[in-house]
Amino acid sequence: MRLVVILLLAIAQSSGGRAADQPPGWGEVLYEYFQGNHFEALTQLEIAAHRQQLDPSAAQPALLRGRLSMQFGLYSQAEAIFKQQLDHLDKPTLQAAVYIQLANLYEQLGDLEAARTALTNVAENQVAGLNAEQQDKYWYLVASLQIQGGTLIDIRRFPVNALSREYLNYNLAMMEADRGETQNAVARLQSMLKVRPNSEDAGFFSRVGDWVSGGWFSADEQQINTEEQASLKDRQWLTLGYLLQSLGRHQDAINAYQQVRQDSVDTQAAMLAWGWAAAERGEFQLALSIWQLLAQQPVYQHESYEAPLAVAYAYEKLNAPRQALTALNQASRQYSEWINRLQAERVQLYQSDFFQPYVQTWQQGQSTPEDVLSPVLMPLLTDDLFSQQVAQLADLQQADQRVLYALQQLTMFEQLIDERQQSAQQRGEALAHNNLLQTLPTLQQQRDGLQTQLDTVEHQQDALALLNDDGQALLQRIGKADTRLSAIEQQMPDADSYRARIRRLHGILLWQAEVDYASNLWAGKRNLQALDSLLASGQTRLGSIYQAMDRRAHFDAQRARITGLRSGLLLAQQTQQRLQDKLLARMQQAADVLLIETEQQLQRYRRQAQIAIVRLQDETLRKQQAIKPEGARDEG
Secondary structure, three states: OHHHHHHHHHHHHHOOOOOOOOOOOHHHHHHHHHOOOHHHHHHHHHHHHHOOOOOOOOHHHHHHHHHHHHHOOOHHHHHHHHHHHHOOOOOHHHHHHHHHHHHHHHHHHOOHHHHHHHHHOOOHHHHHOOOHHHHHHHHHHHHHHHHHOOOOOOHHHOOOOHHHHHHHHHHHHHHHHHOOOHHHHHHHHHHHHOOOOOOOOOOHHHHHHHHHOOOOOOHHHHOOOOHHHHHHHHHHHHHHHHHHHHOOOHHHHHHHHOOOOOOOOOHHHHHHHHHHHHHHOOOHHHHHHHHHHHHOOOOOOHHHHHHHHHHHHHHHHOOOHHHHHHHHHHHHHHHHHHHHHHHHHHHHOOOOOOOHHHHHHHHOOOOOOOOOOOHHHHHHHHOHHHHHHHHHHHHHHHHHHHHHHHHHHHHHHHHHHHHHHHHHHHHHHHHHOOOHHHHHHHHHHHHHHHHHHHHHHHHHOOHHHHOOHHHHHHHHHHHHHHHHHHHHHHHOOOHHHHHHHHHHHHHHHHHHHHHOHHHHHHHHHHHHHHHHHHHHHHHHHHHHHHHHHHOOOOHHHHHHHHHHHHHHHHHHHHHHHHHHHHHHHHHHHHHHHHHHHHHHHHHHHHHHHHHHHHHHHHHHHHHHHHHHHHHHHHHO
16 A cells, blocks of 8 residues: 555655646545545546546556456456556556566466566666565565566565565475475474474473463564464464474474464364374373364364364364264264355355345454354455455445435435425415515605695694695584685575684684694604605515515526436446455355365265264274173173
């Protein structure tokens, strides 16, 4: 990972910090990557590639996409990306870094010749221009490929770090052992492990107690700094024990087995081998105790399947045929049970939720208990590649949940837009039936008429103009009476008395108007103020309605944006499903191979148990037949 980060930083510096050729959301991709959310980063890059937003000449996105594709098992895609970038990169050091990535990919695929060819494109002067991390990776690949080709190399010629040197030395020891140079392999492993010449037998209880408590030496003495180094040390001790045992140095082999940690992936293999080393020394009671302890533990390695047979063997060597026969019968039944469970697992293996219990415990940060994954699949837990695949599957499922949640949110947003559009339509319909536009002009006319009336009254001091409705009606009746009287005045002998009455009524009315003039004028002005307030509030309400009408909701644009977001999410979902299907296929294939190999091994062990049962029964019968005549002679 650090190699890719350094490579990306170098490319960024060489491009002068320009981001014009980067895909949309490149900043988010880098953020997800450096946060450790590699699948999120790959998903965004895959979406950009699907939309043809990746510039082939843009080195940073392409190299990151290639590295992440390689990490998630998309080897063909990663190879194509790296090869495409070789046509666009002009700096020799960057080309060398890409060739190193290609060599690393080919080595993982087992194509050693292609890996060697890729490294031949890296010149020595280019290696000198790489940083320390890249140089270490280059020299490690060169040395590892030579070792895998059967060449005995001098590790000191390769400037690699301490951990890489440990791996190369171990691979050299394995190569020497395969070539029959066992003594050289033992010497190399002892030099690596700094074994002190001490083969004293401390006794069964002391040795078992020390081993179960966590190891023969302390962590400080072994100089273990990381879990990877600790695991490598365990494998070195186990291999050294195998080689010493093959040379007949059983006590030295036992001492080596005791160095394996209790919680190591090689613990059960070390226990089984320790038991056989003790048996070869004639310590069958010690071997029996170790194998019984091993048989009671969950099966994490194939070596543990041999424990029931080994227990029966130890009983037989201890001259306990009945216990040996009982152990063999139990072993046969146990092998049959394991085979039946294994066959049932194979039937369910290709179901999509087969690994779900393991993924759930992984997401919760817990170790997988024996009741979650079938015992016949427990050896998978010790495989680093399988653990990485489960972690990737957990990330894929979490990302899929996030996409589903986002799609649900978009659906909710769409419903909100529909509700807003419906509300807008209702407001439009209510505005269409609102008579505010017709009411305001009428109120304005009334106000203007009242204002004119009040101005005239104040200017002319006409109190009669301020009479209420009853007063105005009475004034009109007096006026009409005076008009009719004028028309018939010549024909009425008492017209003067009628006119006097009309004038008296008019005078009374005028006197009353003069008395109420001030109060009537104040009431008129109050009515004018009320009309002004009503008109102002009406205008304010009308303005707010006009503003609401001017604010366009743009429902179509919002729906188009949601459609675009949904399209991107669906594309991300398809990408995730594609990666998940490929990952599940690899996991199922690995599990299927393990199940097939395990079934074949269990079948062999069951046949051995059944043959041993027949042999022990036959020996017991023969012993009984040999004893019977002697008993008959005694009776005679």
